[in-house]
Amino acid sequence: MIGDVxxxxxxxxxxxxxxxxxxxxxYVVIPLCINLLLFGALIWYGYSLFNPLVxxxxxxxxxxxxxxxxxxxxxxGTLAAVAVFFSFTPVANIVAAPFNALMAEKIEIHLTGxxxxxxxxxxxxxxxxxxxxxxxxxYILLWALGLFLVSLIPVIxxxxxxxxxxxxxxxxxxxxxxxxxxxxxIVFDEEKRYLRERRGIALGFGGGVMVMTxxxxxxxxxxxxxVAAATLLWVEQLQSNTPTPAP
Numbered sequence: 001m002i003g004d005v006x007x008x009x010x011x012x013x014x015x016x017x018x019x020x021x022x023x024x025x026x027y028v029v030i031p032l033c034i035n036l037l038l039f040g041a042l043i044w045y046g047y048s049l050f051n052p053l054v055x056x057x058x059x060x061x062x063x064x065x066x067x068x069x070x071x072x073x074x075x076x077g078t079l080a081a082v083a084v085f086f087s088f089t090p091v092a093n094i095v096a097a098p099f100n101a102l103m104a105e106k107i108e109i110h111l112t113g114x115x116x117x118x119x120x121x122x123x124x125x126x127x128x129x130x131x132x133x134x135x136x137x138x139y140i141l142l143w144a145l146g147l148f149l150v151s152l153i154p155v156i157x158x159x160x161x162x163x164x165x166x167x168x169x170x171x172x173x174x175x176x177x178x179x180x181x182x183x184x185x186i187v188f189d190e191e192k193r194y195l196r197e198r199r200g201i202a203l204g205f206g207g208g209v210m211v212m213t214x215x216x217x218x219x220x221x222x223x224x225x226x227v228a229a230a231t232l233l234w235v236e237q238l239q240s241n242t243p244t245p246a247p
Contacts, residue, residue, distance in 0.1 A: 004200025007237065009208045015228035018107050019221075027103035028224040031096030035220075050076050100227045104179040107231040116183035135188045136174065143167060169206030170195075176209065176226040177202075180234040194238050201237055205229060 019028050054072050109115050147167055151160040173195055174188075181191050195202040205226075212222040 002200070004198055005204035005207075008201040008204025008206075008233065011205060011229040011233050012208045012212070012225055015225055015232050018110065018228045018232065019224055021107070021110050023106045024103060024110065024228075027099040027106065028221075031099050032220065032224075035096075046076075096223055100179045100223070101183060103224065103227050104231045105183050107228055108180060108183065108235060111232065111235045116180070139188075140171060165207070165210070166203065168210055169203045172206035172209045172213075172226070173202040173230075176205075176230040177234065177238075179227050180231040184239075198238060201233060205233060 019025060054069060054076075057072070058069050105116055144167075147160065147163055150163065151157050174191065177191060177195060178188075181194065186194070209222060209226045209229075212225065213219045
């Protein structure tokens with residue numbers, strides 16, 4: 001178990017070299033540029049709205065208190081930084097989703113020399129993906145509700161923070177392994193079985209991604225690193241394992 005956790009964490013560091021491979025870096029650069037432009041535009045728009053408000057507020061203040069304007073702008077800058085920090089990762093995932101499956105495919109080709117096999121039509125793949133996402137949403141909501149109820153129980157709620165960290169790590173694994181596994185027509189229920197077989201890898205990987213997404217600036221590259229690491233682990237550790245059938 002401990003060895004698997006270490007393998008999951010180390011894959012994140014090992015995957016960095018994969019992002020600069022020909023045919024891969026474009027899927028890192030394009031969504032990153034889109035997100036930076038998006039957030040830059042939002043910050044500029046916020047500034048254009050906030051600046052007249054500051055000027056209006058300062059019109060009621062004596063010239064002796066002009067220094068207050070700096071405090072107001074400091075507050076705005078801090079608020080903008082916090083908003084970007086907490087919203088960048090989820091928004092980045094939405095913008096980059098079309099690129100991530102392609103990135104996973106290119107990395108798998110680089111690692112194995114062959115493209116992922118898929119035997120279903122595009123229409124069926126789309127329907128399976130939608131059904132898988134809906135099942136994932138229900139799965140997340142049910143487990144989140146259960147953990148929330150545990151958090152309300154005296155004494156037992158002392159372990160609630162640990163449970164939330166484990167749950168978050170598991171969800172991040174489900175999120176990013178979905179790209180390389182989806183390229184092989186593996187849907188959500190099958191994905192869970194694969195990851196349960198190597199639970200340590202899933203939790204080590206997900207925990208490492210959680211740490212990366214919590215660090216400013218580093219969270220800008222957390223997503224492509226996670227996709228590359230998930231693909232690396234899929235090829236080296238999971239693909240050859242046949243999951244135990246569900247009862």
